[in-house]
Amino acid sequence: MNDVFAFGYAGRKLPTLVQNIKDADAVLVDIRSDPLHRPTWTRRNLEDAFGDRYVWAGDTLGNVLYRTTAIQLVDGVTGMELLLSIAEKHPVALMCVCERESECHRRVIVAELEKFGLRVFHHPPPARATTTASNEDTKQCPECRAWIIFPRKGGRAAADQDAHILREHPESYRRMWAIRATMRNEKWLGAEFVPEAR
Numbered sequence: 001m002n003d004v005f006a007f008g009y010a011g012r013k014l015p016t017l018v019q020n021i022k023d024a025d026a027v028l029v030d031i032r033s034d035p036l037h038r039p040t041w042t043r044r045n046l047e048d049a050f051g052d053r054y055v056w057a058g059d060t061l062g063n064v065l066y067r068t069t070a071i072q073l074v075d076g077v078t079g080m081e082l083l084l085s086i087a088e089k090h091p092v093a094l095m096c097v098c099e100r101e102s103e104c105h106r107r108v109i110v111a112e113l114e115k116f117g118l119r120v121f122h123h124p125p126p127a128r129a130t131t132t133a134s135n136e137d138t139k140q141c142p143e144c145r146a147w148i149i150f151p152r153k154g155g156r157a158a159a160d161q162d163a164h165i166l167r168e169h170p171e172s173y174r175r176m177w178a179i180r181a182t183m184r185n186e187k188w189l190g191a192e193f194v195p196e197a198r
């Protein structure tokens with residue numbers, strides 16, 4: 001199964017998203033009940049921009065009660081079947097308008113997908129990093145799937161990945177070092193290493 005990227009398009013730019021979807025070889029699944037009234041983000045515009053990488057699923061995964069704060073999917077079972085069948089072949093970009101997941105009906109869809117063991121990221125699929133030099137290569141962050149550029153020579157890939165994880169995912173960084181420390185038979189005490197006396 002491929003990864004799922006769940007997000008709202010509020011504040012985002014359409015051309016950037018088109019590039020991200022292409023780079024990730026993803027399918028954009030629009031879960032708005034009413035995809036008509038927003039300029040730029042109408043169903044028609046999205047069909048033109050994404051071609052067959054766009055699926056409107058508001059007829060199953062839309063929120064019947066979208067004018068309220070309550071959530072009731074139109075036909076959640078059929079919608080889930082659709083998402084799982086797409087995820088077999090492509091990463092799924094699950095898109096609504098809402099910026100915050102806590103205020104969006106996608107949170108119940110995301111919870112269902114996680115029950116099926118799919119990994120869900122809470123941002124659009126990242127665009128593939130473009131390297132400028134022939135001695136550069138790219139690597140995808142295991143935490144957020146962002147692309148990291150690193151020099152091909154000199155063994156810097158691990159260091160660059162560490163730097164990204166430290167900056168973007170400090171919790172994981174601490175966990176990672178705790179694991180490494182354990183492996184080295186050292187004790188991890190809060191912020192610093194304390195090598196165990198041998």
Ligand SMILES: [Zn+2]
Nearest residue numbers: 096098104105
């Ligand atoms: Zn929403």
Ligand SMILES: [Zn+2]
Nearest residue numbers: 141143144168
């Ligand atoms: Zn990351």
